[in-house]
Amino acid sequence: MVVSNRVPVPSDSGSPAAGGLAVALNAALQQRGGFWFGWSGNVSEEETPLQVHDFGRVSYAVTDLSQRDIDEYYAGFANRALWPVCHYRLDLTEISANDTAGYFRVNEFFARRLATLLKPDDVIWIHDYHFIPLAAYLRQMGFENRMGFFLHIPWAPYDVSSALPAYQTVLSGLTRYDVVGFQTRRDVENFTRCLEQEKMARDLGDGRWEADGRVFKVDAFPIGIETDLFRQEAREAKSNSLVRRMRASMEDKHLIIGVDRLDYSKGIRQRIEAFACMLERFPNMRNKVTFLQITPKSRSEVPEYLKMQHEVAEQAGWTNGKFGDVDWTPVRYINKAVSRTSLAGLYRSARVGMVTPLRDGMNLVAKEYVASQRGTDPGVLVLSRFAGAAEELDSALLVNPYDTEATANAIVRALEMSLEERKERWKAMMARLRSNTVDHWCANFMAVLTQEQSCALPKGAENGHAAPVEPTIAREAAHFGQPMAGYRRN
Numbered sequence: 060m061v062v063s064n065r066v067p068v069p070s071d072s073g074s075p076a077a078g079g080l081a082v083a084l085n086a087a088l089q090q091r092g093g094f095w096f097g098w099s100g101n102v103s104e105e106e107t108p109l110q111v112h113d114f115g116r117v118s119y120a121v122t123d124l125s126q127r128d129i130d131e132y133y134a135g136f137a138n139r140a141l142w143p144v145c146h147y148r149l150d151l152t153e154i155s156a157n158d159t160a161g162y163f164r165v166n167e168f169f170a171r172r173l174a175t176l177l178k179p180d181d182v183i184w185i186h187d188y189h190f191i192p193l194a195a196y197l198r199q200m201g202f203e204n205r206m207g208f209f210l211h212i213p214w215a216p217y218d219v220s221s222a223l224p225a226y227q228t229v230l231s232g233l234t235r236y237d238v239v240g241f242q243t244r245r246d247v248e249n250f251t252r253c254l255e256q257e258k259m260a261r262d263l264g265d266g267r268w269e270a271d272g273r274v275f276k277v278d279a280f281p282i283g284i285e286t287d288l289f290r291q292e293a294r295e296a297k298s299n300s301l302v303r304r305m306r307a308s309m310e311d312k313h314l315i316i317g318v319d320r321l322d323y324s325k326g327i328r329q330r331i332e333a334f335a336c337m338l339e340r341f342p343n344m345r346n347k348v349t350f351l352q353i354t355p356k357s358r359s360e361v362p363e364y365l366k367m368q369h370e371v372a373e374q375a376g377w378t379n380g381k382f383g384d385v386d387w388t389p390v391r392y393i394n395k396a397v398s399r400t401s402l403a404g405l406y407r408s409a410r411v412g413m414v415t416p417l418r419d420g421m422n423l424v425a426k427e428y429v430a431s432q433r434g435t436d437p438g439v440l441v442l443s444r445f446a447g448a449a450e451e452l453d454s455a456l457l458v459n460p461y462d463t464e465a466t467a468n469a470i471v472r473a474l475e476m477s478l479e480e481r482k483e484r485w486k487a488m489m490a491r492l493r494s495n496t497v498d499h500w501c502a503n504f505m506a507v508l509t510q511e512q513s514c515a516l517p518k519g520a521e522n523g524h525a526a527p528v529e530p531t532i533a534r535e536a537a538h539f540g541q542p543m544a545g546y547r548r549n
């Protein structure tokens with residue numbers, strides 16, 4: 060039983076799922092079969108029955124939410140508090156008592172709906188920051204199923220994450236799982252430091268922790284992609300019409316590509332700025348390169364996203380105005396989603412892949428770019444050292460995206476890199492992508508989650524002497540949602 064907020068129920072429209080969680084999980088689940096439960100993506104003011112759709116080996120069960128629920132739980136607490144805090148952006152964090160209360164209320168609602176589907180031996184795998192307290196609610200309802208949680212985004216260091224409203228309730232919610240997985244070692248370190256700092260759990264060694272008589276395992280499970288399939292799609296994409304049009308329009312110029320949801324964590328404005336800086340400092344590059352930035356809009360209902368959308372558009376326009384010519388547009392900036400097949404072909408056409416988030420859980424685009432390259436003439440990945448992917452793809456040209464000049468230099472270095480060095484770097488990265496595909500990720504997590512011993516009670520607590528005590532999430536959550544009258548909008 061897989062649970063995530065975003066459930067890409069297959070539809071006839073075939074619009075691409077622009078978001079790594081949906082892309083990766085779909086690949087893993089279609090192979091293994093299972094149930095996928097979450098939000099339908101639709102608004103409904105009345106409680107409608109669960110909608111179940113069967114496709115291939117997967118049954119998708121989705122529920123609508125009311126506008127208020129979406130505003131408070133998704134656009135509010137999840138995307139205006141948890142997301143910025145986890146991406147180290149306290150400056151963009153909006154704290155609202157109503158949103159906090161809404162987040163817990165909607166989690167309880169999802170728990171009640173999920174309860175109607177659960178069988179005693181179901182193994183439940185819950186995904187991402189939208190659903191941190193879900194296990195706590197399910198445990199309180201008496202469910203003792205194996206429950207795993209995987210966080211797709213970073214976990215910030217103690218000093219940053221403890222600024223989150225309801226921080227302790229959120230943290231203790233994570234101790235209700237049997238396995239808590241993160242993308243990188245750094246996230247695991249940050250998280251376990253929080254447990255220690257709050258004295259919320261006891262370190263049993265070997266990644267095992269104990270809280271309230273329950274033992275849980277904490278580890279890094281870096282997410283992968285369908286490496287071979289992506290490679291195959293890239294090879295076949297030369298007949299794709301969008302790819303052909305793009306290639307024809309390039310003439311003899313080099314292509315630099317960026318692909319990201321329009322999100323402030325992706326560092327898109329800073330990336331265009333670095334490209335402009337490169338054109339300023341290396342005039343010989345003018346008219347020789349084109350930067351294509353594919354950027355589907357994301358979470359536009361969140362004010363911080365809307366503001367950033369204007370800034371990115373302005374930076375792209377400014378760069379084209381300053382450096383462009385009648386026959387050359389330096390930055391091609393588009394706001395629509397592109398299908399995975401077309402993306403594979405575009406990656407393969409690009410001499411440089413720019414993946415420069417200011418902070419990112421993993422970043423699947425980095426992996427897709429590498430997988431799409433021709434082994435005989437591969438392009439170069441310029442990768443932020445703040446992307447989770449940098450832990451595995453350390454043969455990329457690693458950059459600090461805040462350092463505009465250094466990133467500009469890295470672009471030139473990538474464009475001028477010898478074939479020999481490009482091949483060497485690419486081979487090392489491909490070896491990592493082949494040894495850790497999305498299937499490995501799924502199998503590794505499931506293996507730990509279904510392992511009997513990972514949940515055994517600590518010594519002295521067997522024989523029912525110290526049965527797990529369920530802290531009451533409902534009681535804790537009830538503290539939220541009492542805004543002071545007249546103090547603030549919301």
Ligand SMILES: O=P(O)(O)OC[C@H]1O[C@H](O[C@H]2O[C@H](CO)[C@@H](O)[C@H](O)[C@H]2O)[C@H](O)[C@@H](O)[C@@H]1O
Binds near residue numbers: 080083211212422
């Ligand atoms: O569902 P949305 O609000 O439209 O956002 C899309 C997804 O964004 C985030 O993706 C993360 O997961 C990727 C796969 O593990 C990872 O590579 C990336 O670094 C993350 O940002 C979010 O975590 C998902 O829940 C969203 O569905």
Ligand SMILES: O=c1ccn([C@@H]2O[C@H](COP(=O)(O)OP(=O)(O)O)[C@@H](O)[C@H]2O)c(=O)[nH]1
Binds near residue numbers: 076
């Ligand atoms: O126009 C687009 C843009 C992105 N994607 C896909 O969306 C995912 C983005 O995942 P990533 O981990 O890079 O970032 P996220 O958006 O999840 O934060 C990747 O699989 C992309 O191929 C897509 O299919 N079409």
